[in-house]
Amino acid sequence: MAGLLQGQRVIVAACGSIAAVKTPLLVSALIKEGAQVRCVVTSSGSQLVSPVALACLSRNPCLQDADQWDPSRPRPLHIELAEWADLLIVAPLSASSLARWVHGDGQGLLASLLLACECPVLAASAMNTAMWQHPAVQRNWSRLHDDPRVLPLAPQAGLLACDRVGTGRMADPECIVLAAASTMLQADSEGKLRSDWRGKRVLVSAGPTREPLDSVRLISNRSSGRMGVLLAQAARFRGADVDLVHGPLTVPDAWLEGLHCLPAFSSAAMEVCLLERQSRADAVLMCAAVADVRRERSDNSSKLPKGELMETMAQGWEQVPDLLQSLGARRSSQQHLLGFAALAGDDETLLRRGREKLQAKGCDLLMVNPVDRPDQGLDSDLNGGWLLGPGEREEAIPAVHKLALAHDLLDRLSQLGD
Template structure:
């Protein structure tokens, strides 16, 4: 059976800005969302206006920004907080201050932002930002944990770094690209944590097979697809273990990283983590061969062999297929040119995969290094789903959309 995924229609995001220096970062969040086709509305608290103006955010969102003055003006046909609460598909509060956190934790509402949150039913994404000592206060952490017991609320981890108070420590707000990725995830899932309680093991990036300290056989994989898979799984509530080759990106907070270099190292890491996993996604571009010999010193150019002797690399996916248990799902990737379906079907069967993702790497904006991707998903029941060009994060979610029902159908005896 063959089908095609239809991209979701435009979404509506309401951003609440708290009073903190990190408010300046919200400008980039709003700009990125608007450019991606998301409708954006913004509420500023009174203290937020000490750091950033309503005019700035109105210009970036192409819509007037709301303040507490808007709340109390009788110019709306219905109460403004009711209209905004019903309008939003998602509410984002960034930066979330200790003051607003305390109000939300105890259901208090004394301004437009907090009234709108209580008058809504959509998911709420929280991006806290404050001084390290403030963030680590027992009362603040108690409020944070209390608020997160409500499944509407999705909390982002604070980063550590140099704060505006010159303190180095926790409390730094997540960066705009990270916030936007989480927003995109929640718009796709509607806040559903359908991988909660599951462990997802992912491999990402290319491997490097060295024949001396500075030269290696490799491939152009950047690991962006594996990174997107890790983000999507984490946003859906999973515990994520990411085994990755050399990469230029940082592993997201909340993901367990296992850095490796060679195919042998990746195989060992994947096999060690396999017993913990419910879902295994092998998205890494692993070498097929490696140099037969290794020199511990750099070889002079004149000493390089005209024909480099090669040895095969162990097939990690096939080995995982042999060892996986009935309650585990194994997903592989097949980067192909030309006919992508025939070799993918063969690989699906031969390597005992549950699902395979066939990527046409000879198409524009797909494959290695691109922020976009397109693919055909095939499963062992014969289902075939075409994914048109989309972001790699969206593709990761489409893959988990297919995976979750299969997981739910597995009965552990």
């Protein structure tokens, strides 16, 4: 996360779920991101993951229930930990610990810590599918969404340790790290998280398109899809239901968890997918790097001989329809539209071309990002440029991590109002 967690004080707690075997991976990833980490494990969790391993990975003692009332400590341990932490991550959160938490039961170190802490909390639940679907567990889980300091990360579907295929798998450690960075970006001084997109449906496009020349060769670009995916996840972490229409991506698979992913690798497929879903969206965020041209007819059944390739490429091209402009022409007055324009040149050129595109494409906001500057833009962790909007609005955006930019853009869309 390119320093977004550098120096942050994070407590990682493991409960009695077999998913606790993944907790060391999470601790290791947080340490690599530069976070200061302290670990807490419940008595049942200690039977599944080694406290020694957590201590070694975190470079701090792993704390358990027996440590809570150590007479050598001048202050209660759960209070000391609550005041130390910038973020508390419970991964995995078991059904038992969830029930104690929402009912205010402070028995045990973690239970007391959850009641005492005033920092943001990430809750990554994990359990057997039948347990997860039980009405009592679902009632308890729904109550977490009412706490403005809590970001609940629901379990994912897959093969579980009990050999059942269903929902119950803990969020991937890479996704939890992404959620942790997002939380640190959006938490206010009281530890409360933004839920301004709750109940909204957001449609996001991401990644490049691939336009075939024959069954083997294609035209594409260097877009990784990182900006669009991070926009989608930032919106999800703030409460939105997100449809992600994407071309081929170069991001961790874990970053797609929790999103409704719709692969669409060609410009034609992406157009169909976006137009089908636009009417249901409260906001459309067009971040895909769609190809400008494609073959009028391509032979996808065979590979062209090298000798015929140049002759074939010299003719038979057509311009790809402008998808952002098409969406702008079809949107309702209540739907917000954010566009991206990857341009090259000096600031004067960027602004001139950006204004032309903003007017032509009919979007509320247009993020003009230069792709000819080092360490930002396509296939980079950073992005910046100019944000253009109504009333001749022009704002220079410094190069920042794309997740930080994603939250900034969501803030600005929210400020436009309904």
